[in-house]
Amino acid sequence: MKLAVLYNPPGALLPGEPIDKYAEHDGEETIRGLCGALERLGHTPTPVIADRRLPWRLDEGGFDAAFNIAEGEGRRSREAIPAAVCELLGVPYTHSDPLTLAVCLDKDVARRLVSSEVRVARGGVVSSRAELVALGLRFPVIVKPNDEGSSKGIRGGPLAADEDAAWSKVRWLTETYGCPVLVEELVTGAEVTVGLRGNGDDVELLGITELGPVRPGPEPFVYTHELKTDPNYAEHMYIRPTPQLPADQLQAIEGAARAAFRLLGCRDVARVDLRLNDAGEPVFLECNPIPGLKPGWSDLVLMTRDRMSYDELIGGVLVAAQRRWSKP
Ligand SMILES: Nc1ncnc2c1ncn2[C@@H]1O[C@H](COP(=O)(O)OP(=O)(O)OP(=O)(O)O)[C@@H](O)[C@H]1O
Ligand SMILES: [Mg+2]
Structure with a gap:
């Protein structure tokens, strides 16, 4: 397939702008990794920037489909816009639809939607x-x-x-x-992030990763921007692809993540962040319907690396989308 890989690269920071302005944007390493995987899977990927020229780039590119990891531009509906452009032009695309992308970026709306079945803080x-x-x-x-x-x-x-x-x-x-x-x-128990891939009755658990402080102190653990960008993060926090939690808690975590995925209308892949309360029950923090895919770095990559290659991780997302596209 001729695939457009939709993304937004980080811009150059202007004086006075916050240091994490482009924290969500995908750098060259991610795009190179993703395009490499898609090529090895037999496709022809082209990186396409999801800026104001996106409608023309997509319309004139003659693409069969889009692999969408774009963050978009603007406020709370920004992530929905590149997906909406695909809809407008009739280009099939991976990941969730505009409504789900917009809802998940507004944490409070997402909380309200999942709260019918999952605890929220x-x-x-x-x-x-x-x-x-x-x-x-x-x-x-x-x-x-x-x-x-x-x-x-x-x-x-x-x-x-x-x-x-x-x-x-x-x-x-x-x-x-x-x-x-x-x-x-504040929810102060163990923190987990749960990877899910697939659609409908065929949603597969990619893994559950537990995060926490190496040396717990009086202050509760928070996965801050400082920690997320620290190359020496391992000195301060652990990221355990095999959580050290009891089986019943893991089962409850998986159930809550699956419920959030379904209630938010996620498609193909997503990562759900949860934290356990004092009673050991999972509490929803947020859902990432376009989870990071930086090779060797992102949560989904780390949680699956002992069981599947990066290419298999990406290939499975595309296969899930293709199954969807082939349905009438
Ligand atoms: N209600 C809460 N109770 C305890 N910790 C929380 C709570 N909300 C957020 N946190 C902490 O802050 C971190 C970041 O919060 P959250 O996941 O909502 O933000 P984010 O920026 O969307 O994260 P991501 O990088 O996963 O996109 C969490 O990983 C967790 O450590
Ligand atoms: Mg989070």
């Missing part, structure tokens, strides 16, 4: 001090951008011990990123 979007007070949250809380990923904005101490600290963090995030801000009660 108490919290909500806050734009005034009165709204923060009205939530009546138990402290400490975590204060995070409502529509970002890759731990963007989760830096410089994202936890707040009281209302004053939480409100000052809300204001910092709003001023720095111009984004709505989500404040959530």
Whole structure:
């Protein structure tokens, strides 16, 4: 197949812009890795930047389909736009549809959708001090951008011990990123990320990875932007593709992740982040319907590397999409 690999490369930071402005964007290494895998699988991939020229690039490129890992541009619906352009032009594409991509990027909307079956932390979007007070949250809380990923904005101490600290963090995030801000009660048990691949009755568990601090301290563990970009992260945190958790908790984690995948309408592949509460029950944090695919680095790659090659990981996503496309 002649495949367009849709992506958004990081731009150059302008003076005064936050250091993690392009944290979600995919660099050359990911695109090279992905295109290499698609070539070895017998396809002809072409990297296509998902900017304002995307409709023309796609229309004139004569592609059979698109492999979509684009972050898009704009605010909470940005990830939906490249997928929507594919729909507009009738180009079949991998990963979720525009509605799911938009919903998952708005963490609060995603929380509301999954909360019919999966626990979520108490919290909500806050734009005034009165709204923060009205939530009546138990402290400490975590204060995070409502529509970002890759731990963007989760830096410089994202936890707040009281209302004053939480409100000052809300204001910092709003001023720095111009984004709505989500404040959530802290869930302090084990943290896991769950990879799922496939569709309908054929959704396969790619793995469950447990994350945590190497030396637990008095402060609860948070997977911050600082940790995500630290080449020496292993000195501070472990990433265990074989979680050291009891079987019943693992079963509950898998069940919650599968429920979130279904309730959010995910397709082909996704990664669901959860954390256990004091009772050992899984609590939904967020869902990533375009999970990172950087060779040797991203969660999905690390969680599967003992069982499948990078090419098999990518090939399975494409096969799941192709099965979907072939249905009337
Ligand atoms: N309510 C919470 N309780 C405890 N920890 C939390 C909570 N919300 C977020 N965290 C911590 O902050 C980290 C980042 O949060 P979250 O997964 O929502 O952000 P993200 O930037 O979308 O992440 P990703 O890099 O997976 O896209 C989590 O991995 C977790 O360590
Ligand atoms: Mg996350």
